[in-house]
Amino acid sequence: MQLLKSVHHIAIICSDYEKSKNFYTEILGFDTDREVYREERDSYKLDLSLHGQYCIELFSFPNPPARPSRPEACGLRHIAFQVSNIEEAISHFQSKGIVTEPVRIDQFTDRKFTFFADPDDLPIELYEI
Incomplete structure (x- = not known):
């Protein structure tokens, strides 16, 4: 039985919300579906779509730890x-x-x-x- 239908979204945590919001919307061209500020978490959640397909959840959190990208890390x-x-x-x-x-x-x-x-x-x- 095939349970999985497709990828629903990709979640990304950014260190500078406004900079990343600009990058994903103005440079890459994603559309903003919804933007929510969650006061209890001091966090933004930005839902982004591409050609009408929901793709990315962009999150901000205070002081997220860095994740290594290079050299290629596990994950x-x-x-x-x-x-x-x-x-x-x-x-x-x-x-x-x-x-x-x-x-x-x-x-x-x-x-x-x-x-x-x-x-x-x-x-x-x-x-x-």
Whole structure:
């Protein structure tokens, strides 16, 4: 019996809420579905969607501990987004001050991909489909 239907969302805890909110909405282009301030936790929760599909819960908490991204640490490795034209996507993000790694080719699919980081150094992959 197949119980899982699909990925529902990705939860991200950020260290600077306004900076990360700007990154995910203004730079990556996510839509804000709902923004809630939870006073008892001194925490924001921002629900973000992409093309009408709920994708990311962005949280803020006071003084969250850093999580190592590099060298590659155990745990969730990165999030990846599909793009139609990787060069066009890279150009768009570079115009907004985002530095991407050199484009690589997936050895199994022959597809192009690259990485960049969010404001907390979370690795984000662009994968050309």
